[in-house]
Amino acid sequence: MKTLFDETRLGRMSLKNRFFRAAIGEKTTDGQVNENILRLYKELALGGAGTLITGFTLVDEAEKNFPMLAFYDDSFHESHKALTDLVHAHGANIILQLVCVGSYVMGDATGMTVLAPSAVENLNTKVLPREMTVAQIKAVQEKFAKAALRAKSAGYDGVEIHAAHGFLLSQFMTPYYNRRTDLYGGGAEGRARMALETCGAVREAAGADFPLLIKINVSDGLENGGAEFADVLYLCAELTKLGIDAIEISGAFRAFPPEATSFFRKEAEQIAAAHGAKIILTGGNRDFAEMTGILNDSKIEYFGLARPLMQEPGLINRFKEENGL
Numbered sequence: 001m002k003t004l005f006d007e008t009r010l011g012r013m014s015l016k017n018r019f020f021r022a023a024i025g026e027k028t029t030d031g032q033v034n035e036n037i038l039r040l041y042k043e044l045a046l047g048g049a050g051t052l053i054t055g056f057t058l059v060d061e062a063e064k065n066f067p068m069l070a071f072y073d074d075s076f077h078e079s080h081k082a083l084t085d086l087v088h089a090h091g092a093n094i095i096l097q098l099v100c101v102g103s104y105v106m107g108d109a110t111g112m113t114v115l116a117p118s119a120v121e122n123l124n125t126k127v128l129p130r131e132m133t134v135a136q137i138k139a140v141q142e143k144f145a146k147a148a149l150r151a152k153s154a155g156y157d158g159v160e161i162h163a164a165h166g167f168l169l170s171q172f173m174t175p176y177y178n179r180r181t182d183l184y185g186g187g188a189e190g191r192a193r194m195a196l197e198t199c200g201a202v203r204e205a206a207g208a209d210f211p212l213l214i215k216i217n218v219s220d221g222l223e224n225g226g227a228e229f230a231d232v233l234y235l236c237a238e239l240t241k242l243g244i245d246a247i248e249i250s251g252a253f254r255a256f257p258p259e260a261t262s263f264f265r266k267e268a269e270q271i272a273a274a275h276g277a278k279i280i281l282t283g284g285n286r287d288f289a290e291m292t293g294i295l296n297d298s299k300i301e302y303f304g305l306a307r308p309l310m311q312e313p314g315l316i317n318r319f320k321e322e323n324g325l
């Protein structure tokens, strides 16, 4: 029987258990890792989660209108290095999550040139973006690739491409936001192209042995115009061919009531059964016995927890003690 405390490997990264701290956006006024963030990650590392995924981190300076982490140039190197050193010294892995927000602009968009797959007003932010040219698409992919290289040199164990929750790469997947008629729009293949080429660019820059993860939506939370599950299956098949190290399954997590657990279990099980890529199931993981059951009854191998670890950074150690593992 598999347990949640098995030691495993993802590419060259060793994991002491199957728990990930799922990303929580950290507040920082200048994009640098600050003392509060260091304090939190030390606590999380000491709390037992094997692998910590950072909050979303900007790869494009043009999007810097919100107090979140950034790594779009080398001026951020030192503070990120301090974070990776600290986490490693306390026995955990750390993955940097990379994002472009597109029309899901966090904060005030006044004066910004906002780019997105198509000129469609964002339902959350009411921002009307400009449609990206192919040259702008390629430039963004390059920014992800360069940020991944910086992450590698700052000591991160890998990177995660944020293609979920309505941000730029997720906008490309979603028919409502992607009305393009060129190679980057249309059917599943066209809409998945941006995420796939971005992963390809990161792989090429950072090397095949540098762990590469992606977080995707299985549900967009849109009544009309969301991606179909068949589109998601196509994306996962292609990610698997590309040799992705893990796919983190998420979706419109805020739609679930407090008593719901492991929200995207069914979809993640299907993806895990269909493809060889390792799957991290995130959203509503609260119950140790239920997660152990999922681990043994399906091909899902990893579990991401965000809000539970916000409330109790030492939860994973408690799970270990309570279950005699």
Ligand SMILES: Cc1cc2nc3c(=O)[nH]c(=O)nc-3n(C[C@H](O)[C@H](O)[C@H](O)COP(=O)(O)O)c2cc1C
Residues within 6 Å of the ligand: 022, 023, 024, 025, 026, 054, 055, 056, 097, 162, 164, 165, 215, 250, 253, 282, 283, 284, 285, 304, 305, 306, 307, 308
């Ligand atoms: C305050 C807050 C900030 C979040 N920030 C991020 C983020 O930066 N990147 C991301 O991929 N998900 C982010 N999430 C989503 C979580 O990673 C996770 O997918 C979601 O909370 C569901 O998991 P949970 O039920 O374990 O909390 C955030 C969630 C919350 C509540």
